[in-house]
Amino acid sequence: MEKNPCTEARLDKWLWAARIFKTRQLAAKAISGGHVVVNNGRAKPARMIRAGDELRIRKGPYIYELTVLALSHRRGSATVAKSLYSESESSQVDRDRLAKELKTQASQILYDPKKPSKRARRQTRLWKREKF
Numbered sequence: 001m002e003k004n005p006c007t008e009a010r011l012d013k014w015l016w017a018a019r020i021f022k023t024r025q026l027a028a029k030a031i032s033g034g035h036v037v038v039n040n041g042r043a044k045p046a047r048m049i050r051a052g053d054e055l056r057i058r059k060g061p062y063i064y065e066l067t068v069l070a071l072s073h074r075r076g077s078a079t080v081a082k083s084l085y086s087e088s089e090s091s092q093v094d095r096d097r098l099a100k101e102l103k104t105q106a107s108q109i110l111y112d113p114k115k116p117s118k119r120a121r122r123q124t125r126l127w128k129r130e131k132f
Contacts, residue, residue: 007050007051007071008048008049008050008071009048009049009071009072009073010045010046010047010048010049011027011031011036011038011043011044011045011046011047011048011049012024012027012028012031012045012046013027013073014049014068014071014072014084015027015030015031015036015057016075017072017073017074017075017076017081017084018072018081018084018085019075019078019081020057020059020064020066027045028045030057030058030059031043031044031045031047032044032045035057035058035059036055036056036057036058037055037056037057038053038054038055039053039054040054040056049068049071050068050071051068051069051070051071052067052068053067053068054066054067054068055067055068055085061098061102062095062098062099063091063094063095064087064091064095065087065088065090065091066085066086066087066088066091067085067086067087067088068084068085069083069084069085069086070083070084071084072084
């Protein structure tokens with residue numbers, strides 16, 4: 001008995017089609033690594049999902065809470081991909097807040113924009129020779 005492709009889709013294929021991950025391989029690695037939770041349970045890449053399933057995806061420091069609205073086995077445009085799921089309001093707010101925090105932290109780190117001059121490099125080499 002064959003399953004109807006309109007009612008179910010492989011999780012890794014759907015994540016790729018919804019443009020959550022660039023490739024199916026990246027999606028499968030994230031799923032296997034425990035970064036994707038389906039209906040509050042750990043999943044495997046071949047798990048079949050249906051419309052209405054709840055997904056929790058961790059990508060780097062960000063967490064996405066999605067609800068599957070439609071299924072697709074093909075990767076389409078970004079507008080088509082966006083129609084496959086809806087993201088919870090709290091998830092969007094949390095991601096925006098975290099992005100602002102990370103941006104603020106990055107601006108507080110002081111970097112020396114210039115590379116050392118020839119004189120400074122010579123002094124460093126001499127200093128290192130004297131140390132050892």
